[in-house]
Amino acid sequence: MNKILRVIVALPGILFVVTGLRWLVDPASAAAQFGMPLLDGLGRSSQIGDMASFFLTLGMLILIALITAKRVWYYPAIMLLVFTAVSRILAWLIHDAAPAVEMIAPEIIIACLLLFASRRLAEEG
């Protein structure tokens, strides 16, 4: 059971790392996946820097949590996902953004999965 859970948790971790690398290697297609154009100048620098670091950090946090089996590594990943989902909802409510259900739903589901894994697969500390 725990082995299956490890595989299920590892998959999004790897996916996030790959997404982070995509922002570094092929930022135009990565940007299109998130419904945005690739910006120019300072905007492009911020776009690639922030997005790549977000996904690389998120993915590596999950993988480190799996490898070390320390619960504390799960929490930043969960927080990143939850705050992203919450921010998307606020963007929809306040700033006329698209509802982005296809993004919010996986973020919430993976956050719940990580919370469950932190109880089953990890120890305190």
Added chain:
Amino acid sequence: MLTLHLNNGWRLTLVVMSLLSACHHALGQEAIAPAAMEPAAMESAAVAPVTRPNIVLILADDLGFSDLASYGSEIQTPTLSALAENGVSFTNYHTAASCAPTRAMLLTGVDSHRAGVPNIPEMIPPEQRQHAHYQGVLGRNVVTVATLLQDSGYHTYMAGKWHLGMTPDLLPSRRGFERTVAMADSGADNWEQKPYIPIYEKANWFADGEEFELPEDFYSSRFLVDKTIEFIDSHGDDGQPFFAYIPMQAVHIPVQAPQEFIDRYMGVYDSGWETLRKQRLVRAIELGIVPADTAMVTMSTTKDWDDLTAVQQRYEAKRMAVYAAMVEAMDFHLGRLVAHLKSTGKYHDTVFIFASDNGSEASGLADQDAAWNHVAMRPQGYSVDYATLGLKGSFNTLSPSFASSAAAPLAYYKFYSGEGGMRVPLIIAGESLPQKPLLSNAFTYVTDITPTILALTGVSAPGQRYGGRPIEPMIGRNLLPLLRGAVQRVYAEQDAIGYELAGNAALFQGDYKIVINRGPLGDNQWHLYNIVIDPGETADLSSTMPERLQGMLGLYQQYVVDNGVLPVPAGYNDQLQIIFNGLHDRFGRHILLFVLSFLVLLPFYIAYRVKNKE
């Protein structure tokens, strides 16, 4: 205003101080005080027509192309048949495929994108809402036919569905209507003041600009005709003609009708939708509504009737029976209005215009009787039980399969650019009209109605400014030459009429039409049809007439540029958008409160957990 009466009820009106009529308008209304009016507006308003007939403009909701007896239906519509025999039935009339864009174009003669209503507000995605002309409410840059008539001495009344804005400054009482009872939503229950879908907190009815409670014995068609009669009678015979706009709720969902009308259609539809579709085609051919060799396509949403169980067939047949009953009930109550006008001596001076706002609606569930749907309807206070179908408390719709019969012999439905979504009945009738042909196959468009009303009433179309502000020019044509039988068409062969709604688009030129429909029913490809000889859109001419296709595509691109048509976002789904916009508008504040509470309380929770661990 001084008015002289001439023989036979015709009126010669001397507009001595017609602009004084603007004085009673409150600030923010379309018309303004005379001193501030532009010369062009004064010229428009001060025209003294020789003949000033009353105008009754009736707009059915979601009525399909062949739903009237005079267009091939088995449904009994004697009132509208009588009007058809006393006027002209247009067989190639097109409207927008959704209600609010149609209403905007109908009342202004201006393209829906320029009028601020490119789509119903419930379906506009946030990416488009950032643009001023994509708000889904009637813009201040257009003037309604009601305003033009009111400023020319007409009494102007409205009873029915408005759906062009709900805030006080957007209601019909501020858009040229003197007396109103208006429902501001996309639809509502026909038996009581109740929202029909949960995106609305309540059914928003207004009377003369104020919130309004419906009477206990409400049934939509009866009530709207009663109010119209009340409005007309309220001014007695004061010498001023009237313009009455009656946008019916029939036959929008929920499809509901009185039991006595339902009883007349029990058993009529037991042979199913395929049989009905063929029967309507035969009758439409006999009546000259469509060419003798008209072919039909079967929509992918049309099920095989024989695959249904006997219980399912019985249920589906009753769904359609209620629909037919709702159409007949509408006709019955319109008959009361006609009878009233005859009894009060106003009938001979009245011109009737009847149309539908778009084709038949197919968004009803294919299996409305599914167990889960019985459960899902309960929280809204609705039942879908067979026994009470169509009565108070029942939520009935038309299945996509029977909706295809209502649009027969055309393809597609409401919201789509196929002929089934855009081609609907149009009847213009009146004793006072000149000798006329009974049928016209000329291409006509919803924007033609306002110019035609202005021509009938002798009111000049406004120029580039009205009421002190610039306005969008009308694009419609006056149909009077067609009514007189003086011409065969009002649009020349080379004239192009573009159309777009949520990515579904079309362009008409001569006998041809290019059309694109998005999913789930459409293939997102442009097709070319000759809609005069092939109204069923069965033979795509794209490959055999590539030059015409390319030429018309170029004209469509010009239409896009000229009218500020915006692309729909990737993955746009109109039905999902209704849900998201409904959540945003009705529950947005609750969701925001929850999310902000979560963000505020989260640090305290974490601090509490950490402290406990220590």
